[in-house]
Amino acid sequence: MSEQTLFDKILAKEIPSDAVYEDQTVYAFRDINPQAPVHVLVIPKHKMQSFADIRQRDAAEIGAFMQGVSRVAEQLGLERDGYRVVFNTGPHGQQTVRYIHAHILGGRQLQWPPG
Numbered sequence: 430m431s432e433q434t435l436f437d438k439i440l441a442k443e444i445p446s447d448a449v450y451e452d453q454t455v456y457a458f459r460d461i462n463p464q465a466p467v468h469v470l471v472i473p474k475h476k477m478q479s480f481a482d483i484r485q486r487d488a489a490e491i492g493a494f495m496q497g498v499s500r501v502a503e504q505l506g507l508e509r510d511g512y513r514v515v516f517n518t519g520p521h522g523q524q525t526v527r528y529i530h531a532h533i534l535g536g537r538q539l540q541w542p543p544g
């Protein structure tokens with residue numbers, strides 16, 4: 430059993446969150462400290478700790494997660510102007526919560542490269 434993270438508790442509804450989408454595979458909620466007009470986090474209901482774990486998982490499960498991320502972006506109305514999907518991974522990636530999560534950022538012109 431891995432440690433219980435903040436996002437385990439959000440998924441279990443032990444900690445409130447501002448949900449934007451939920452289905453059998455994913456849960457999506459607004460980031461508490463948004464870095465863009467739209468900043469949503471998408472987590473798989475079947476836990477992984479980080480992006481580094483995905484190579485060990487079933488491809489269909491990963492595919493369903495990625496399709497969920499894409500679906501959330503569509504539902505947020507970001508398709509026309511575009512958006513960014515980020516998986517912060519490990520210390521250099523500044524991952525602070527050890528429950529894999531896709532950041533969806535949009536609603537403004539984003540810059541590149543990131544800091």
Ligand code: 5GP
Pocket residue numbers: 435446447458459460461462463516517523524525526527
């Ligand atoms: P990371 O740095 O691990 O990639 O991203 C974690 C994200 O979780 C951060 O963007 C941070 O603002 C967000 N976050 C931290 N605590 C909470 C919380 O209690 N609720 C929500 N909705 N987001 C949170």
